[in-house]
Amino acid sequence: MVEVGPLIAAERRALADFLDTLAPEDWEVPSLCPAWRVRDVVAHIVHGPIEPPAGTVLALARGGFRVNHVVAESARRWGQQEPATLVRRLREIVDDQRSPLFVTRTHVLADLITHELDIRRPLLRPRPMPPEAFRITADLMVGVGGPLAVVFARSPRSTVDGLRLVAEDVDWSHGDGPEVRGSAEALLLAITARPVERGELTGPGASTLLTRISRGRRDRV
Known part of the structure; x- marks a missing residue:
């Protein structure tokens, strides 16, 4: 560990x-x-x-x-x-x-x-995203839901549910489903429902993820 x-x-x-x-x-x-x-x-x-x-x-x-x-x-x-x-x-x-x-x-x-x-x-x-720090952060964030998600615009766990995330510049992936590819930075922004430019994420699951991020920011109080 x-x-x-x-x-x-x-x-x-x-x-x-x-x-x-x-x-x-x-x-x-x-x-x-x-x-x-x-x-x-x-x-x-x-x-x-x-x-x-x-x-x-x-x-x-x-x-x-x-x-x-x-x-x-x-x-x-x-x-x-x-x-x-x-x-x-x-x-x-x-x-x-x-x-x-x-x-x-x-x-x-x-x-x-x-x-x-x-x-x-x-x-x-x-x-450049520090690889080990990113992997630890991303692994933690994708599991955040329930009461712990109160500090996010949208629960990270629900944001990425049913999608496979693949970092292109760091050895890291998560989940199953339509694939979303991007830099470690873009993926971490997406996981935490922060703004991401459409061209930063690619793959068949990218539009679904971007829609979830947008909805999370819009619903935030």
Whole structure:
């Protein structure tokens, strides 16, 4: 079994290095997450995993246990910090082993990999998807359903149900049914119901997957 700690550390370090290259205006660009700027996504990545359990429970109680609302508001509050402060704090937690309440270290890695796309995609600053981190993230995400799916526009499990996903740049596939092919980045965006350009996914199942993604975004509150 792959140890996710070193993967998380490597991704945090690489993200901090990337953030150091951003111009001031880049931090204000809307991310792929509704109502979050780039700086808010970074703040969530930095503070989410290290929020004390008591603080999480208190925030949920104050927010009426509306998970998406509480997570969104927390990120916007943390995002008021200066970019340099956020990058410094990200570097400080590179090797931190904590996880948010109710989730595992694997979830921390998946959250990090997915949210980096939320940052890079609108900035038009792609990078090769790290293969091992992608495989772990994708394997986790395709199984997310039920109560755990509340933070997604659409349940990832229902999004990909009955389809076979095949990554063209990483050794990874999942499921049975009409095939959908694409880059690891495009597939992860699709699994998590984020916007994907039609030409990024091919195969007989691509139109079905794109329709499900579109419906999920439209139905999101």
